[in-house]
Amino acid sequence: MSSLTPALTPETENSSLPDGRNHSLVRFNGRSLLLKFAGVLIFLGAWYLGGQWVANNPDTQNFADFAPEPALKAFSDLVTSGAIIENSLPSLKRIFLGIIIALAIGIPLGVAIGRFSLLNDSTHLPFQFLRMISPLAWMPIAVLVYPTWDSAIIFLITMAAVWPLILSSAAGVKRIDPSWFTVARNLGASEFQIITKVILPAVLYDILNGLRLAIGIAWVVIVPAEFLGVSSGLGYAINDARDTLEYDTLAAYVIAIGFIGYVLDSSCGFLTKKINWTGAN
CATH class of the missing domain: 1.20.5 (Single alpha-helices involved in coiled-coils or other helix-helix interfaces)
Incomplete structure (x- = not known):
């Protein structure tokens, strides 16, 4: 095979x-x-x-402390003191766990939806409805269901990230030339072999594009999700700076959020460009 x-x-x-x-x-x-x-x-x-x-x-x-000079000075102080890293790591950990769960759910489900028309038709309306709901709207339910705020936030990240992965995986499967499946079956391939040897390599480019979108959405969601209940993370740091009227520090954390988000997105973009399967443009 x-x-x-x-x-x-x-x-x-x-x-x-x-x-x-x-x-x-x-x-x-x-x-x-x-x-x-x-x-x-x-x-x-x-x-x-x-x-x-x-x-x-x-x-x-x-x-006035939102201006560049005080904000950049505060940013430099936060970097020097290590506060940026201290508050970024919890947010990145929550993002990582949420994305891993979203990948575990989104890729198999997306491949199945793209592969089987019955599943595609039966899930279309429910999924279109659910993906239009803001991930933050699930916050009250997450707080009731999960025992800790960390778990609730990871759930929100998963809800934000799973839809781009499902949709991109399904779209990638749908555009595979049907003759590939015919050839595979004629050579005696099982359904499992078709998925692992034909489908997954073909949709890798689409999955990476979906992952890039998922990380972007998750990074936007993590900050407001951390406004409530937790005592660590970039969202908590921004909320704390607002409460203490340290607007230069608040602006510095906004700069940090933008910079880290840019690095995450650029890394995904770089990886996506490096994966070039035959026929992809």
Whole structure:
């Protein structure tokens, strides 16, 4: 059955190109980097001007510490003291556990939905209904059902992350050429072999895309989920800074959340680009 497995190879990065194309690629990369740098400068400029307006407005000057200078100084202090790591690790742990559970549920269920039309038709309406419910709306139920706040938060993360994984896995299975299944059956493959040797390698690209979406949604949900009940995590740190009116610290934690989220998303994007199965664009 090894011949049935779709080719799964990393993208070639160092392929030789004609000199003209190499020069064009260098120019394109330089222009792209310049535009990204310009975007960062525009963002910082808008943030600075907004901070100045807040500081000079009598109605909002109490929030002047949201400006770049105090926020970045507080961020530096949090990094130096280790408080960023101390508060990030509990959030990342909850994200990791929630994503693992979502993967364990979402991939098998998505593959089954894509593989069997009866299951696809019977689950379509219920799943479309459930996935439209905000994960945070499950908070009261999670608090009643689970014995600890950590468990409740992990449940919310799972509810946020499972739907992109189900939908992406199912969509990946549906676009597999049916002739692959015919060839596999003609060669005597069992259903289990078809799933493991044909389907899973073919939908890996889709699963990684779904995982990227799932992590993004989960990271958005984790902060408000940690506002209640727990005494650790980035959401708790933001809530605590708000209660103590330390707006520079609050802004610093917002920066940390954005930075960590960017790193998580970029890592998933990098991995997705490296997985290039035959026929994927």
